Amino acid sequence: MDDFSIPMNNGNVPPPAPPNFIRPGKRPLSSMTPTIILKDEKLRAVVGASGGAMIIAGTTEVVLNHLRGMDPLHSVLAPRVYHQLIPNVVQYENWTTPYGEHYEVPANVRTFLRRRGHVLQSLAGGSICQFIFVETSKKKKGRGELVGVSDPRKGGFPAGY
Template structure:
């Protein structure tokens, strides 16, 4: 887990983290960068991973046991290939957990990644 705490004006507005071995940082950062989306869409967005060595871009292309499919679009793959990236589909990826205080609301919104059948709960 690579927890990331997001502050705005000195106050915590979000916390995000992921599990997934060498892809943890990428999974955490990608959810964070999707903050302009609603929290569920940010967690559901398909992910891309690149470790620099080897020079291969891995991308999610898998269907979970719950029949959810995660894959970047063909258009995105074409753009990456035109930039000379070597692409490799992978079955699996990071699993993210995300808690955010949406702007203008006092309540927290929690999302547990459905890739692993997660459901958020809090007390």
């Protein structure tokens, strides 16, 4: 029921969306953002995430990290920032998982954002992303091997055959 909008107005969250109010027989809107990446009409990668309102930003950041040259693992491991426009606050990851791994947006990035006038707030949590990438090599004559990266923020690990 949390994905439905509730008819109330709170200045700290985006305004409710009347088309998404709870009604019998309706399905809630969702932030699901399963993403399929193709190159030359061939599958290159699949990305998805959990994390409610942070799903879109988390998925987008993993994709952009990879397109900018990061390998699949570091694309997922990189600390993330989140902004929902209302309230006008940039949330950034600064947390240690129950498994002892720490994620924090670097100080120079936070300084840059503050200089640009952003209000920053640290966040102990965020989206959890899964990334499957097709690794190709000339040795295998263009045939790909699937590489799965499961976000360690939640203690996950890839499994398959």
